[in-house]
Amino acid sequence: MLSSATLDDQVADRAWRLRLEPLLLVLAAGLLYTIHLGRLPNPDELHHVIAAHGLLVDGRPSIAEGIYTRGLLYTWLVAGSYALFGQESLAIARFPSVVCMALLVGVLFVWLRREADRRAAWLGAVLFAVSPFAVDIAQFARFYAPQCLTFFVAAILLHAAVLTPAGLARRALLAGLALPCLLLALHLQPTTLIGLVGIGVWAAGCFVLPWLVAPDVPPARRRAIVLGLLGAGLVLLAALWLTGILGDLWHRYRWTPLFNRKEQEQFWYYHAWFSLLYPTLWPLTGLLGLVAVAARPRAAAFALVTFAVAFLLNSLAAAKSLRYIVYAQPFLFAVWGIGLASLWPGLRAGARHLRAELADRLAFLGPAYRPLGGVLVASGLLFLLLANPFWLRTASLLADITVPPEQPAPDWPKVKAALEPWVARADIVVTTEELATLYFLGRYDVRFSPSKLEELDRDQQHEFGIDFRTGRPVIATRESLERILACYPTGIVLGPEASWNHPILITPELARLIQAHAEPIPLPRDSHVFAYRWARPADTAPPAACAGLPSFAHRKTGSP
Known part of the structure; x- marks a missing residue:
């Protein structure tokens, strides 16, 4: 038997590892995102770069004779970064984005480890950390990185609020903690509303579906409540329409600036990008999502519904850019991480069996060639990984190499x-x-x-x-x-x-x-x-x- 001292040591080691793993991941992601951080700017970044200087000079986010207030929180973060480092530069202006994205990687890891397991956490968080989506936003001096972080934190707090069995008071506390994060994310980028729709669809399913299938609910009461909810929804829509709020939201949803208008009707825009960067994983998302839901329904169903709704609504929206959907992408990688982790034992057993079969088939070459089976299996798996050119896009971003059809940045x-x-x-x-x-x-x-x-x-x-x-x-x-x-x-x-x-x-x-x-x-x-x-x-x-x-x-x- 193990002594109590040995058990205490094991518990202490495990607790230390639980704290150390996300910390190391955050630091590694942060260091990765600092590569070529001082690259030439995208014009949108300069809104905050210049306005932050105005904040330090006279307390106003000024650009020439104008005032730039969009995403003001991020402009303050840039100004704070200037003050912290004692100088102004593009790299320093991007530092808040680096910190936010690195923290998001750590939060995603901790949430997946708690809701699924360590393997899912490592797979989901690392795949997200090295994705071109995360690298691009981490090196972009704009409000997308803090939006991603605050929206994800709010989402997992709402996830906990819906599923906690601890009672109404705890649910209200968790929802209350989520509210300021949601408001911050909404202040930074209106696409937060689309993400909130996805969370709302999942939450409605959690509350309504069990009640609809409960045998002790009389059919008449069920129909009455469903019709009542539908009627209340129609009344709400009518009120929003009459007050002009719905019209304004629809205008924002279907309007895009002239420079972005060529993608306005391309509902396949995001599908094309995911297919290009992840041609192996993206077509498997549906099956991986089902595997993930079967293995870890609490986390996987939440991540799958939130991402799916955001993906569909962003695809139908007029304005399109990979940056506009980045707030939803951690949920996609959560689905992939849980799904791949669930399939891992079977995949490993299958690879071991294939290696043994190949070794037997190559036996006629002599004992020296038996390891060739393992080399062939490893090569096949490596090709499967490298055939997803996300790594090439990530490498080109970090190396500051322009890949057509992109235009080189003006020097x-x-x-x-x-x-x-x-x-x-x-x-x-x-x-x-x-x-x-x-x-x-x-x-x-x-x-x-x-x-x-x-x-x-x-x-x-x-x-x-x-x-x-x-x-x-x-x-x-x-x-x-x-x-x-x-x-x-x-x-x-x-x-x-x-x-x-x-x-x-x-x-x-x-x-x-x-x-x-x-x-x-x-x-x-x-x-x-x-x-x-x-x-x-x-x-x-x-x-x-x-x-x-x-x-x-x-x-x-x-x-x-």
Whole structure:
């Protein structure tokens, strides 16, 4: 028999291991996500990068003359990161996302270990941690990472609240703890509402299905309550419709900016991406989900329903991006982890049997070739893993390698020396990417973007309307660009190379217009930035159409 001291040591060792495993996983994920953390930015990141500087300077999330309040919590996190490290940089701005995603990996591991087992926890959490979805969001200075973390924490608290047998008081406590997490996630990204629908469908199933099949419930009462619930639902929908709330939600659900409109009706968008990155696992999701539910119904049914509803609703929504569905992806990896862990004993036995059979078939080659069976089985399994090119996408993200059809990021630091003098002396600076121009070159005056113009407040959706985020004008037509070229004695038009000859930005027609009135500024070929400048004698009389155009002379800071 084991002595009490030995048992105490074993209990202590197990408790230490339970704490150490998620901690090591969080640290490993965090270190992974710091690789190439200072890469060139996506323009969306610069909303928080620049606004966080404003918070530190004067307490306002300012970008130029505008105020940027969307996802304000994340902007405060970036400002806090600046203050913590004592400097401002893209890598430091991304640090809160790194921390949130690393913590999410740890929370997913702990939840799966508690609700399923250690094998499911390791499989689900590690597969999620190294997925391109997690890596991309961890290295993205935007609100998606804290949204993922807060939504998942809220979800598992609601899961516990529904399934706890401890009584109403404990359920209310758990639901109360989930509420601030849900509100934070909703503040960060409205797609949280879609995830909440999935949780609601699962919770309704937990409460309603057992009652519907209970033999002691009279059929008449069952029908009456079901009809009553349906009637209450219709009344609620009618109330939402009459108050305009439902119409507003539907508009948000089915509206997308111009730049994202080509995917608006592609309901297969997410299916195509999952099929591309996980061609082995994704088609098996249905079967793995059933295996997982059979093995661990509490956790697997919750994860499967939450992900399935989010996947369907996001697929039918107008705006689409892998970042928009990332809040639901931990639930997919939970399903995969539980399903694979449940099949693991059978798969291992099958692989052992196959190795033995192959060894027997290769026996005629001699005893030295018997290990070849094991090598062949290992090779087959390795191919099955590597055939899922998620690892290639993850590696390209961490190595900062652009994979077509993606466009290379414009290297603004590389063109800074060539462009800064012209930007400083120009009477006007027109750009197709305002935030990068402002961040790296220190100035822009007008943004050219039909898509951006649609995003302005309704009363500003006209040429030279003011973008509330920056406080500066936006234009979208050839006529406005012609006025600028004709009315300002000196100026510069610049932007990412990808926006030149672009169908909704600098179209071929606009490119010919610019080339007819301006000359290119020589830039490094691999900078992926274009720039054209013009200069006319200062005493040239401006056309009559120039009346009413703003002056930006106060932003001129020097001369080339």
